[in-house]
Structures are given as structure tokens and as C-alpha cells.
Amino acid sequence: MKTTLSLVSLNLFIFITTHSLLSTASDVIYDSTGNKLLTGVPYYIFPLFRGTGGGLTLSRASKDACPLNVTQEPFEFNYGVPFIVTPIIFDETYIRESYPVSIEASFTDPCQGSKTLKLSSSEVVAAAVAKTVKTVTAGGQLNTQESCFQFVEADVMPGTRSYQIQLCPFKCGSNSSTSLSCYNIGLVTNSDGKTFLGQTDALFPVVFQNSFGNSVQTATQSAIQSV
Ligand SMILES: *[C@@H]1O[C@H](CO)[C@@H](O)[C@H](O)[C@H]1NC(C)=O
Numbered sequence: 001m002k003t004t005l006s007l008v009s010l011n012l013f014i015f016i017t018t019h020s021l022l023s024t025a026s027d028v029i030y031d032s033t034g035n036k037l038l039t040g041v042p043y044y045i046f047p048l049f050r051g052t053g054g055g056l057t058l059s060r061a062s063k064d065a066c067p068l069n070v071t072q073e074p075f076e077f078n079y080g081v082p083f084i085v086t087p088i089i090f091d092e093t094y095i096r097e098s099y100p101v102s103i104e105a106s107f108t109d110p111c112q113g114s115k116t117l118k119l120s121s122s123e124v125v126a127a128a129v130a131k132t133v134k135t136v137t138a139g140g141q142l143n144t145q146e147s148c149f150q151f152v153e154a155d156v157m158p159g160t161r162s163y164q165i166q167l168c169p170f171k172c173g174s175n176s177s178t179s180l181s182c183y184n185i186g187l188v189t190n191s192d193g194k195t196f197l198g199q200t201d202a203l204f205p206v207v208f209q210n211s212f213g214n215s216v217q218t219a220t221q222s223a224i225q226s227v
Pocket residue numbers: 059060061062065066067068069122123124
């Protein structure tokens with residue numbers, strides 16, 4: 001017990017000195033059934049509000065295009081693909097708020113590249129505001145600024161835990177950036193009505209639904225092919 005405690009405080013010490021802006025008492029994140037969100041376990045990511053489309057998925061505009069775009073299933077009853085969240089700094093069992101994490105799609109990637117999400121230089125025009133927005137794609141790299149995500153409690157509906165996805169470049173990699181900003185990651189719909197995950201000010205409260213018991217592989221493969 002003593003060893004464990006001192007290891008924890010050593011970790012905390014390193015954590016505080018290198019990432020002093022992070023809260024040390026961050027709350028654990030909960031899935032849609034009220035269980036703690038686990039490292040290394042696939043979860044579907046759904047919008048909190050019903051009737052606003054299905055889960056997040058990966059898709060491509062044309063055959064052979066790579067890396068895949070992260071998009072939203074248009075229909076509420078479609079789950080999309082599950083995603084695995086991994087803390088970047090600590091090897092922890094649970095995912096906590098405001099901790100830098102990588103998000104990796106759990107499916108067979110036709111591009112055969114990295115399934116880690118990143119904010120890419122690819123852009124779409126958000127039809128509603130006629131603004132160009134950077135989008136999220138696969139093909140990211142662990143512990144780099146463009147793949148440095150975090151979740152913060154969205155706190156939009158009493159009694160329901162939902163989270164806002166953010167990109168916090170300064171929390172990962174060799175930190176040469178002077179900006180200590182995090183950016184909201186949400187949904188952007190283009191003029192064709194296709195909805196992408198991208199960097200936008202609009203809030204996108206999400207819930208995590210664990211994928212135990214689902215036939216993940218079958219479901220996701222048909223999802224990819226149907227796009
Ligand atoms: C991702 O979306 C962008 C914008 O619509 C498009 O240009 C690109 O080809 C798409 N990527 C894939 C892999 O389909």
C-alpha cells in the first residue's frame with residue numbers, strides 16, 4: 001500500500017510539474033449506463049440529444065480515398081463504429097476529464113493506416129455559417145498535437161452526464177506551442193447534408209455507449225461499405 005501511494009504521488013508530482021494547468025482531481029468520465037469509462041474498451045459515441053442523427057463513424061467520399069473522414073451516421077438507430085480512448089500521459093484504467101487522450105477507431109480500416117483520430121488539414125464548408133472548418137480524420141499519431149483530445153463535462157442536461165470533445169494541442173508532444181487553448185470538436189454539415197466531425201465553436205455533447213455484446217466487426221464493416 002505504501003509503495004502504491006508513493007508511486008501515485010510521484011506520478012502526480014511529475015504530472016503537476018509538466019502539466020500544471022490540468023486539474024489534479026479530475027473527475028472520472030462515465031458511460032451512458034453510469035459506469036466508469038475504461039481505457040482500451042470500444043465505445044460508440046452518440047449525440048446526447050435524440051433525433052439528431054446516429055453515432056460517429058468513418059467514411060470516404062470515393063473508393064480508395066484515404067485516410068477516412070470521421071462523420072456522423074445520418075440515422076439515429078445507426079451506431080457507427082466504436083472508438084477506444086487511451087490516456088496519453090498515464091497508464092490508467094479509467095478515463096478522466098481534461099486528461100489528454102488518444103481516440104482510436106476500432107474497426108478494419110480499408111486504408112490500412114493508423115486508426116488514431118487527428119485534426120487534419122482537410123476542410124469542409126459548414127453550410128449553416130458558410131465557414132471553412134478543419135475536419136477530423138484517421139491517420140493520426142499517438143502523442144502529437146493534432147491527435148491530442150480531451151473530454152470535458154458538457155453539463156447541458158441535468159441528471160445526464162455528457163461530454164464535449166476538445167482538441168488541446170499544447171497537452172501533447174514536445175510542447176513548443178505558446179498557445180494554451182483547447183478547441184471544441186463538433187459536428188459540421190456541408191451543403192450536401194453530410195455531417196463531419198470538425199473544429200467548430202458549436203457545442204456537441206456526446207455520450208459513450210459501451211459496445212460489449214455487439215457484433216462490432218460485422219456492424220462496422222457494413223457501415224463502411226454503405227457509405
Ligand atoms: C473527406 O472529406 C473531404 C471533404 O469533403 C474530402 O475532400 C475528402 O476526399 C474526404 N476523404 C475521404 C477519405 O473520403
